[in-house]
Amino acid sequence: MPDTVTRPPAPLVEAAGLTKSFKVPRSSAGTTRLRALDGVDLTLERGETLGLVGESGCGKSTLARVLLMLDRPDQGTLRFDGTDPLSLRGKELLAWRRRVQMVFQDPFASLNPRLNVAELIGEPWRTHRDLVPRGGRDRRVRKLLEMVGLREGDARRYPQELSGGQRQRIGIARALALKPDVIVCDEPVSALDLSVQAQVLNLLAELQAELDVSYVFISHDLSVVRHVADRVAVMYLGKVAETGRTEEIFANPRHPYTAALLSSAPAPVGSEGTSRQRILLRGEVPSPIDPPSGCRFRTRCWRAEDVCAEEVPPAEAHGGDPTHTAACHFPLEPAHPVPPVSGPQRG
Amino acid sequence: MSTTREAAPPSGAAAMEVDRLSVDVRTPEGTAHVVRDVSFTVRSGETLALLGESGCGKSMTAQAVAGFLEPVADVVGGEIRLNGSDLLALSAAARRRLAGPGLAIVFQDALTALNPVFTVGTQLAEPFRIHERLSRKAAKAKAVELMERVGIPEPRSRVDAYPHQFSGGMRQRLLIAMAVALRPSVLIADEPTTALDVTVQAQIMELLHDLRAEQDTALVLITHDLAVAAEHADHVAVMYAGSVVEAGPVGDVFADPRHPYTRGLLDSVPGSRNRGEPLRFIPGNPPDLRAVPTGCAFRTRCPIAREDCATHRPELSETGLGRAAACHYWKEAAHA
Numbered sequence: 001m002p003d004t005v006t007r008p009p010a011p012l013v014e015a016a017g018l019t020k021s022f023k024v025p026r027s028s029a030g031t032t033r034l035r036a037l038d039g040v041d042l043t044l045e046r047g048e049t050l051g052l053v054g055e056s057g058c059g060k061s062t063l064a065r066v067l068l069m070l071d072r073p074d075q076g077t078l079r080f081d082g083t084d085p086l087s088l089r090g091k092e093l094l095a096w097r098r099r100v101q102m103v104f105q106d107p108f109a110s111l112n113p114r115l116n117v118a119e120l121i122g123e124p125w126r127t128h129r130d131l132v133p134r135g136g137r138d139r140r141v142r143k144l145l146e147m148v149g150l151r152e153g154d155a156r157r158y159p160q161e162l163s164g165g166q167r168q169r170i171g172i173a174r175a176l177a178l179k180p181d182v183i184v185c186d187e188p189v190s191a192l193d194l195s196v197q198a199q200v201l202n203l204l205a206e207l208q209a210e211l212d213v214s215y216v217f218i219s220h221d222l223s224v225v226r227h228v229a230d231r232v233a234v235m236y237l238g239k240v241a242e243t244g245r246t247e248e249i250f251a252n253p254r255h256p257y258t259a260a261l262l263s264s265a266p267a268p269v270g271s272e273g274t275s276r277q278r279i280l281l282r283g284e285v286p287s288p289i290d291p292p293s294g295c296r297f298r299t300r301c302w303r304a305e306d307v308c309a310e311e312v313p314p315a316e317a318h319g320g321d322p323t324h325t326a327a328c329h330f331p332l333e334p335a336h337p338v339p340p341v342s343g344p345q346r347g
Numbered sequence: 348m349s350t351t352r353e354a355a356p357p358s359g360a361a362a363m364e365v366d367r368l369s370v371d372v373r374t375p376e377g378t379a380h381v382v383r384d385v386s387f388t389v390r391s392g393e394t395l396a397l398l399g400e401s402g403c404g405k406s407m408t409a410q411a412v413a414g415f416l417e418p419v420a421d422v423v424g425g426e427i428r429l430n431g432s433d434l435l436a437l438s439a440a441a442r443r444r445l446a447g448p449g450l451a452i453v454f455q456d457a458l459t460a461l462n463p464v465f466t467v468g469t470q471l472a473e474p475f476r477i478h479e480r481l482s483r484k485a486a487k488a489k490a491v492e493l494m495e496r497v498g499i500p501e502p503r504s505r506v507d508a509y510p511h512q513f514s515g516g517m518r519q520r521l522l523i524a525m526a527v528a529l530r531p532s533v534l535i536a537d538e539p540t541t542a543l544d545v546t547v548q549a550q551i552m553e554l555l556h557d558l559r560a561e562q563d564t565a566l567v568l569i570t571h572d573l574a575v576a577a578e579h580a581d582h583v584a585v586m587y588a589g590s591v592v593e594a595g596p597v598g599d600v601f602a603d604p605r606h607p608y609t610r611g612l613l614d615s616v617p618g619s620r621n622r623g624e625p626l627r628f629i630p631g632n633p634p635d636l637r638a639v640p641t642g643c644a645f646r647t648r649c650p651i652a653r654e655d656c657a658t659h660r661p662e663l664s665e666t667g668l669g670r671a672a673a674c675h676y677w678k679e680a681a682h683a
Contacts, residue, residue: 196632
């Protein structure tokens with residue numbers, strides 16, 4: 001592969017122009033369409049964590065479902081390690097599904113109470129029969145228990161005997177059982193207490209270092225995203241408002257929505273951000289059934305002008321870092337300029 | 348044992364004093380001591396955060412104070428003095444007369460706290476009808492006024508709408524409107540923003556803040572979120588396994604925690620460490636409240652526990668100006 005010397009390898013996942021709408025009942029009569037995703041571009045490198053942030057209705061869960069191929073996009077392309085999952089059918093699709101797994105938000109609702117821990121961890125092999133030979137499964141379960149920090153004795157216990165943190169470890173072990181390339185973590189720690197949350201975040205980081213697995217990390221908690229993500233995509237009403245390296249986004253938000261979101265979250269304890277200015281947005285997120293024309297954020301934006309209602313702003317780099325883009329006609333000036341980094345951030 | 352009495356500078360009169368409040372819950376597996384000897388004072392115009400993780404007793408404390416305990420829970424000791432009178436010593440009717448207008452609570456889940464079959468106007472007018480004996484028309488006018496005050500657009504047309512026709516943030520505003528209708532001297536907000544998006548969260552906290560200043564209310568903010576407490580409270584009482592383990596001015600407590608649990612919580616916050624570095628955490632889980640460890644309830648997870656922590660329960664005692672901690676070795680916790 002002499003090619004790779006001259007240009008960086010293609011990302012593990014590359015999505016372009018993803019659009020997905022759902023039929024929903026209209027308040028009067030009949031149905032209308034809710035556009036949950038509207039032209040979303042996204043890349044994910046091997047071993048990288050991409051944080052997806054945004055408020056309810058922004059499309060982050062739909063995006064996760066599309067990446068998992070639980071929903072097919074209406075438009076757009078998806079490349080996954082050289083293949084096009086959208087073209088796969090039947091057995092090929094089933095085999096592909098192994099490679100993208102999910103960790104759910106609620107460890108109390110996502111585990112079958114009738115299965116013990118060993119059965120829960122081994123359950124994915126009922127579908128993907130050839131992955132682990134039958135004779136090696138007990139050993140593999142023990143190994144997975146060890147990897148996620150559970151004891152061998154926990155194998156015969158049932159989820160209701162375990163704490164929230166322990167249950168979330170089982171959810172992670174289930175995802176890992178299929179040796180995936182990507183794990184979509186949908187609010188994986190938001191149901192956990194702070195002291196337990198830290199344990200699970202550490203575990204996810206250790207596993208990534210060991211296995212080179214990529215994470216799509218969905219969270220409403222900006223301090224968690226700041227800690228775990230290499231890059232962040234900020235979503236608003238079905239579109240990516242801004243994306244870039246985590247430090248860049250937090251230090252120099254260019255999209256007014258990002259700035260407002262960052263300033264709305266209470267300052268993490270002990271952080272330097274005590275002197276920052278709070279941007280209090282008016283109103284709430286408009287309905288995705290009838291989103292504003294042009295820039296979707298304009299109805300709550302303090303910088304909006306006439307052009308914002310007429311033209312959809314394209315995602316563009318506004319500073320020295322070409323990987324940091326914001327979809328805004330009037331982007332903010334950088335608050336704390338960070339020297340641009342050249343080349344891919346991670347191998 | 349008032350935890351915030353010595354706090355400087357005292358800004359208002361003590362609106363409510365909770366003194367050695369204890370609550371038991373009967374379960375099939377035994378009695379759980381969910382609140383044990385909890386004491387705190389909250390002053391007019393001030394915010395006290397009751398901070399802790401799930402099961403620490405913070406919501407149970409709020410429910411006991413508001414008089415909304417479930418039938419399986421009983422107050423087994425203590426006093427709750429609202430503007431000087433002990434609510435627990437009053438008859439049910441007398442308590443309603445006093446606490447109805449004087450003490451209000453805002454719940455976390457605004458959808459279940461509102462009645463789905465009545466218009467919001469009817470529900471907002473109710474406190475005025477009952478406690479001020481206003482006419483239907485006058486009470487409705489008051490309801491519209493309140494809706495306007497809490498930032499609900501077009502209150503005149505929306506006063507006849509039902510709760511499900513409002514968004515989550517607007518429903519939370521309605522609950523706050525109901526709670527502050529009679530200008531209570533104490534307002535308890537139980538995780539008022541946990542179910543909301545962050546930009547809406549900020550608006551709701553701003554509203555509570557403004558109302559507190561306008562009405563000189565004493566605000567008790569029940570939260571699990573350290574950042575919310577840091578930003579919005581004047582004083583904090585940190586709870587663990589049913590007891591207050593540390594209390595004081597919020598800035599002092601977070602800058603220099605004097606209980607190992609408080610320190611452990613602060614260390615667990617993402618952002619307290621550099622990216623890529625592992626977060627610190629508290630090993631283990633909070634105890635089952637039916638079988639709390641002897642002595643100090645935190646000792647099984649504590650990095651500095653010694654033998655006498657198992658035999659002597661530490662009392663919440665003064666560690667400095669306006670500050671208190673329930674730890675035999677708080678001096679070490681401060682420097683751990």
